[in-house]
Amino acid sequence: MASIVRDPDGRKRILFTAPDGKRKPIRLGKMSMKDAETIKTKVEALVASLLSGRSPDDEVSLWVGQRDSVMYDKLAAVGLVPPRAKAEAESTTLAAFIDQYIASRPNMKPNTLKNYKATKRSLIDFFGENRMLAHITPGDADDWHAEQVGKKLAPATIGRNVKRARQFFRAAVRKKLLVENPFTDVKAAPQVNKSREFFVTKEAAEKIIAACPDTEWRLIVALARYGGLRTPSETFALRWGDVDWERGRIRVRSPKTAHHPGGDSRLVPLFPELRPYLEAAFDKAEPGTVHVIAKHRSGSANLRTQLERIMERAGVAKWPRLFQNMRASRETELTQHHPLHVVVAWIGNSAAIATRHYLQVTDADYDKANLGGAESGALGAQNQAQQPAAGCGGEPQETTQAPDNQGLVLSGATCSDTALQGVVPPRGVEPLFSD
Numbered sequence: 001m002a003s004i005v006r007d008p009d010g011r012k013r014i015l016f017t018a019p020d021g022k023r024k025p026i027r028l029g030k031m032s033m034k035d036a037e038t039i040k041t042k043v044e045a046l047v048a049s050l051l052s053g054r055s056p057d058d059e060v061s062l063w064v065g066q067r068d069s070v071m072y073d074k075l076a077a078v079g080l081v082p083p084r085a086k087a088e089a090e091s092t093t094l095a096a097f098i099d100q101y102i103a104s105r106p107n108m109k110p111n112t113l114k115n116y117k118a119t120k121r122s123l124i125d126f127f128g129e130n131r132m133l134a135h136i137t138p139g140d141a142d143d144w145h146a147e148q149v150g151k152k153l154a155p156a157t158i159g160r161n162v163k164r165a166r167q168f169f170r171a172a173v174r175k176k177l178l179v180e181n182p183f184t185d186v187k188a189a190p191q192v193n194k195s196r197e198f199f200v201t202k203e204a205a206e207k208i209i210a211a212c213p214d215t216e217w218r219l220i221v222a223l224a225r226y227g228g229l230r231t232p233s234e235t236f237a238l239r240w241g242d243v244d245w246e247r248g249r250i251r252v253r254s255p256k257t258a259h260h261p262g263g264d265s266r267l268v269p270l271f272p273e274l275r276p277y278l279e280a281a282f283d284k285a286e287p288g289t290v291h292v293i294a295k296h297r298s299g300s301a302n303l304r305t306q307l308e309r310i311m312e313r314a315g316v317a318k319w320p321r322l323f324q325n326m327r328a329s330r331e332t333e334l335t336q337h338h339p340l341h342v343v344v345a346w347i348g349n350s351a352a353i354a355t356r357h358y359l360q361v362t363d364a365d366y367d368k369a370n371l372g373g374a375e376s377g378a379l380g381a382q383n384q385a386q387q388p389a390a391g392c393g394g395e396p397q398e399t400t401q402a403p404d405n406q407g408l409v410l411s412g413a414t415c416s417d418t419a420l421q422g423v424v425p426p427r428g429v430e431p432l433f434s435d
Contacts, residue, residue, distance in 0.1 A: 001016070001017070001044065002014050002015065002016035002017075002040045002043050002044050002047070003015050003016075003040075004033070004036050004037070004040055005025075010030050011027070011028070011029050011030055012028045012029070012030070012031060012033075012036045013025045013026065013027050013028060014026040014028060014036070014039060014040050014043055016043050016044070016047060016078075017047070018047065018050075018078065018079060019047065019050045019051050019079075024078045024079075025078075026039070026043065026074050026075070026078060027074070042060055042063050042064070043075075043080065045057070045060045046060065046064075046075070046080040046081065047080070050079075050080070064081055069084065072084050084176075091132075092132065092133045092134075092177065093129070093130055093131060093132060093133065094123060094124065094127055094131045094132070094133050094136065095120070095124055095129050095130075095131075097133050097168070097172060097177070098116075098120045098123070098168055099120075101168055101171050102116055102117070102120075107259070109255065109256065115160065115164065116164060118161075119160070119161045119164040119165060119168075122144075122148070122161055123144065123165060123168075126143075126144045126147055127140070127144070133172060133177060133178065134177070134178065136169075136182050137182055138180075138182045138183075138184075138185060140182065141165070141182040141183045141186050142186060144165075145158070145162060145186050145187075148161060148162075154193060155193065156193045158188075159188040160188075162183065162186050162187070162188040163188050165183050165186075166181065166183040166184065166186070166188075169181045169182060169183050195320075196320040196321055196325075197320075197325065197328070197360050198319035198320060198321075198325045198329075199325070199328075199329050199332065199360050199362045199363075200225060200319065200325055200326050200329040201329075202225075202273070204316050205221065205222075205225040205226075205326070207314045207315070207316050208221055208307075208310055208311055208314045208316055209221050209222060209277070210314065211310050211311075211313045211314035212310055213310070214295075215277075215280050215281050215284050216281060216293055216294070216295050216296050217296060217306075217310065218277050218280070218281075219277045219278060219280070219281045219292065219293065220235055220293060220296065220303075221307070221310075221326070222273070222274050222277035222278075223235050223238070223274065223277075224323050224326040224327055224330075225326040225327075225329065225330060226271050226273040226274040226277075226330060227250070227252075227268055227271065227274050227330070228268070228327050228330035228331055228334070228346065228347045228348075229252060229268075229327065230254065230256060230323075230327065230348070231303070231323035231326075231327070232303050232323075233254070233255045233256055234252050234253065234254055234255070234256075234348075235292075235293055236291065236293055236297055237252075237253040237254075237255060237291075238250070238252065238253070238291065238292040238293065239253075239290055239291055239292060240282065240285065240289065240290065240291075240292055241290075242292075243270070243278065243282075243292075244270075245270070248269060248270040249267050249268065249269060249270060250267070250268045250269075250270055251265050251266075251267055251268075252265060252266050252267075252268050252348065253265045254266065254348050257348060263348075266345065266346070266348050267345075267346075268346050269346065278292075303323075304322055304323070307322050307323075308322070327347070327358070328357075328358040328359070328360060329360070330347070331343060331344075331347045331349075331354060331358045331359065332358065332359050332360045332362065334346065334347075335354075335359060340354065
């Protein structure tokens with residue numbers, strides 16, 4: 001049973017005996033006796049349901065659900081109802097929450113949406129369609145991860161799934177549906193798979209271009225390999241109005257980075273390797289054509305399939321991530337001749353992303369290192385051979401500052417001082433600093 005207590009200041013309290021036998025108060029503040037009586041009745045019903053181990057009837061449940069946060073929290077504080085976040089989580093399924101989360105982000109890119117749905121399928125396949133959000137524990141998250149590994153999925157795929165799952169549950173914590181994120185301690189494998197890297201040489205690119213069926217296809221390959229464009233998104237977004245023939249620049253529209261400040265487009269040089277293919281396509285474009293690629297505007301899967309057929313005709317073996325590796329090859333190539341901050345501005349990524357996901361070590365790098373080592377050895381031998389001559393009979397060579405800063409002379413030298421002075425520039429020994 002419960003009772004109503006009137007305090008001297010006009011405030012009211014409800015005193016009731018909890019299932020554990022303790023007497024507990026619920027402070028109501030100032031309200032009418034009629035309203036206090038209603039609350040007292042509901043409190044008694046909630047106590048009865050706890051004692052019987054049954055859920056409250058529909059009328060009491062509806063009344064509880066309609067309470068504002070202040071009153072609900074008072075009921076939760078004395079153990080009559082679960083905390084509201086927990087109560088909502090208890091009635092929210094994993095599938096429903098992920099659907100709500102995805103729906104709350106209407107501006108999501110198509111590929112991002114596809115990836116989120118793939119992670120949702122992975123979670124639902126493991127936990128079930130009707131698994132309650134609040135019933136997923138850190139141990140359950142570990143089991144899901146172990147199943148991913150057991151399926152022998154690529155480490156990068158598992159890593160992406162873990163990060164998205166962590167993102168879903170982090171949103172649930174922020175909405176106070178959960179106290180903790182069960183995926184916090186699940187390790188996400190690195191998303192860099194070096195085994196899928198492949199440097200596409202210019203020779204291979206030219207073979208593929210020669211086997212292309214028409215001018216537009218030749219340009220598609222050239223834009224990826226020589227322009228470093230994302231294919232198909234940036235290639236299909238390119239318009240003839242974006243090409244500045246006079247200044248030798250192309251404005252590349254980037255749907256992938258458009259949500260970043262200033263990321264909607266970038267300027268790319270009209271590289272000499274790219275220009276002939278762009279000019280050929282321009283000459284063949286119908287009057288009034290807006291997009292550079294007009295005839296072959298298809299989905300990425302179809303584009304990839306067609307490129308595989310072209311490569312087969314060209315006698316070039318297929319490599320992983322067909323268009324991505326052409327773009328990465330171009331960025332790797334450009335960094336050999338231009339500063340990294342310039343190259344990433346042209347390619348449209350950051351230095352960190354370029355280093356982690358794009359830049360590759362090529363055979364040419366090893367060849368250059370080997371050549372450099374040979375040259376260094378030859379130079380060392382040459383210096384060693386010249387040393388005795390410079391010492392004029394092997395005498396100790398002590399250098400001193402010449403008068404009037406006229407260069408370096410060898411102290412105690414017995415051969416031609418004039419000749420020796422001509423070898424060293426007349427700048428003295430001070431470092432060559434400039435103000």
